[in-house]
Amino acid sequence: MSEILAIGSYTETDMEGLREMGARVVESLDAMRGLPEAERAEVRAVAYKGHHDFGADEMALLPGLGVIANYGVGYDAIRIDAADAAGVRVTNTPDVLNDDVADLAVAMLLMQQRRMLAGDAHVRSGAWAGGESFPLNRKVSGRRAGIMGLGRIGRDIADRLAAFKMEMHYHARSEKETPGWTYHADPVSLAREVDYLVVALVGGPETENYVSKEVIEALGPEGVLINISRGSTVDEAALLDALEAGRLGGAGLDVFRDEPRVDPRFHALERVVLQPHQGSGTHETRAAMGRLQRDNISAFLDGRDLLTPVN
Amino acid sequence: MSEILAIGSYTETDMEGLREMGARVVESLDAMRGLPEAERAEVRAVAYKGHHDFGADEMALLPGLGVIANYGVGYDAIRIDAADAAGVRVTNTPDVLNDDVADLAVAMLLMQQRRMLAGDAHVRSGAWAGGESFPLNRKVSGRRAGIMGLGRIGRDIADRLAAFKMEMHYHARSEKETPGWTYHADPVSLAREVDYLVVALVGGPETENYVSKEVIEALGPEGVLINISRGSTVDEAALLDALEAGRLGGAGLDVFRDEPRVDPRFHALERVVLQPHQGSGTHETRAAMGRLQRDNISAFLDGRDLLTPVN
Incomplete structure (x- = not known):
């Protein structure tokens, strides 16, 4: 019996931290659904690490829930509208993973x-x-790079690429203060102007297929697409078609x-670098993400301000 | 018959440039040795692209030789003392390849x-x-990096690593003006203080095995050695022993x-990245190297100052 329920597969380090807080740990949302009603009723805080939808139905099973502390900066698995309706606060783990992803x-x-x-x-x-x-x-240094989504991760990528003497371009909802980087209001215009396009958008329905067929074709047969955001941000069918036909020069993909379950068509592609969503996958960063997740839960239970609230 | 003799295997682009100058092109030093004496006697300038020793014997076969224009920044194959004695000028192709190698x-x-x-x-x-x-x-960002040999390439590497928020250390013959990087007079002390050691020394007899067994052991079981200079700068037997025994964490090697003929013991190592000496291997940079090589020859033949003389 515990007021903290951790859901997901955690490292040894994180398990130790969770145990110290007295958390109960289950592997998955399904396991949470299978808990006796009395145990579910005790839960005031959830530490969530997963990609399956955490929505109104799941929240209804935890009537005492006050906070969902997400492990990761992307919290697109958690339905914020449902959380708002249920009076549930949501936190994530921004910033601590920016360096690794960049x-x-x-x-x-x-x-x-x-x-x-x-x-x-x-x-x-x-x-x-x-x-x-x-x-x-x-040659890489001195080429033209475009960042799609100039949030904190996008900016950390741009800062690194600038050290490779690149000409920097970006697309974002609005123009930002930058050291002379060129803003493009239109994503296709950005893709047309650069050799490399790095996608650093947030996930979720608003950015679904944001890197469209048109963006991919504008990047062109010498262009390279890098995606470290979410697989959902790219029209993957169009990407595969363009890579197979040589209408896109290449890609580096950490997300799918x-x-x-990566589309096996990727396996045969030579001009593509594939990674198993390991952007934040270092001991150092995962430990920092776990700490921040637990610190948000402690803050909530102690009645202090949340460290990194989402809603 | 030509006063320009190009020795080595050149790209299409370079062959075109050499033909425009009226150069004769042979594949190797052996092919040069096989030329009729009368043809050898005409040669005033050699464009050299190779790793076999170009010494006093070779120079004696070309009695009219005035300049050897080396393709590459490293000219350790050309005996400078022999060139000095024969009154032969030597040039190389510095700087144009720094970005690629870094x-x-x-x-x-x-x-x-x-x-x-x-x-x-x-x-x-x-x-x-x-x-x-x-x-x-x-995690890579924020770690401690050491540069062994802070020439122009070493500095270009350091500038890039600094954008990864690293603490920078270096070893060189003398302390240099840097943005706060820490100088180590002793290579072992450098290796002891850093997580990553990047070798950017010049080649030749003076740096033979400069990265010694002691340096490698000081870098240690979590340390990583990167070599983009010459295979001769590292005690390769000690490196292989340390990697196999786990006394060195890993390596990234572009030179052997x-x-x-890479030692097959490398093939089985998992914590090592191997590259086929492709540091300067881009279309852009190889074209620039060829241009600079030919420009040095033109300068010599026109009686102008050499662009990038070595002696």
């Missing part, structure tokens, strides 16, 4: 352009030792529409 | 720490789709002792 975005871009997966295989296979030369590829 | 160094570091080769394989193999989780790895 690092991965830059790394995927460099790997894609310098063909480093193929380079490693060229050495390991013995092809290089056997006298086969490795093809030339494309139906992940982890 | 890009590759940063990319190898990110790939190694974020285990991105394994990440790509985890997606492509279907392991992720099958429910296997990908292990957490280490006996390249392209």
Whole structure:
């Protein structure tokens, strides 16, 4: 019996932190649904780590619920309108993962352009030792980069790319104060002006397929799309078609529409770097995310201000 | 018959430039040795692209030689003392490749720490789709980086790593003016103080095995060695031993002792990123290197100052 219920698969470090708070931990929303009514009634705070919808039905099963502390910056699995209606506060874990996600975005871009997966295989296979030369590829520094969504992660990506002497462009809802970066009100115009397009949008219904067929085609046969946001932000069917037909130069993808069930058409693509949604997947950052999730719960239970509220 | 002799394997673009100058092109030093004496006697300028020793014997075969224009910033294949003795000027192609080499160094570091080769394989193999989780790895931003050799390439690497919010350390023959980076007079002390050690030394006998067993052990089981300079700068036997025994955390290597014949012990190492000496391997940079090589020859033949002389 506990007023804190943690839902999801947590690391050893996080399990220890949760146990210290006296939390009960279950693996999934289904497991939560299977708890006896009396136990569900005790729950005042949920630590949530998952991608399945946490909506009105789930909240109704926890009548004493006051806060859902999401593990992750993207909280698109939690229905904010339902939370508002039920008087439930929602928190997330912003900022602590920005560095890692930005690092991965830059790394995927460099790997894609310098063909480093193929380079490693060229050495390991013995092809290089056997006298086969490795093809030339494309220079990265000094090119034109576009950031789609200039929030905190987008800005951390842009700051890194600027150190590679790139000409910076961006699209966002409104023009921001930047060190001379070029604003594009229209996402297609952004894609047309750059060599690399890095998607750093928030997830959710408003950005569904925001990187449309038109954006992808505007990026063009020499262009590279990097996505570290959510699979939902990109029209994945259009992306696959364009990559297969050579109408898009390449991609670096950490997120997918139906992940982890990645469309097998991706497996055969050579000019693409694929990663298993590991943007924030470092020991350091996951520990910081867990701490922030628990600190939000403690703040709520102690009646203090939430650290990183969403609603 | 030509006063310009190009030795090596050139791209289409370079071949065109060389033909326009009226250069004769041969594949190798051996092919040069096989030319008739009368043709060798005509040669006043050599465009050299190779890693075999160009020494006193080769120069003696070209009695009219006035300049060797090396393709590449590293000219350790050309014996400068022999050139001095023969009154032969030597040029190289510095600076135009700095960006590419620095890009590759940063990319190898990110790939190694974020285990991105394994990440790509985890997606492509279907392991992720099958429910296997990908292990957490280490955060890169904010760590301590050391540059071994703070020449122009070393500085370009440092400038990029600084954008990843790293604490910067370096070792060089003398302390330099830097934005607050920490100088280490001793290479072992540098290795002990950092998480990542990036080797950007010049090649040649003076830096042979400069990254010694002691340096490698000081870097330690969590440390990562990146080498984009020359295979000769690292004690490769000590490096392999340390990697196999886990006394060094990992490596990113674009250069090898006996390249392209990479020691097969490297092939089995998982915590290592291997690249086929492609630091400057982009269309843009190789074209710029070829132009600079030819411009040095034109300057010599026209009696103008050499653009990038070495001696």
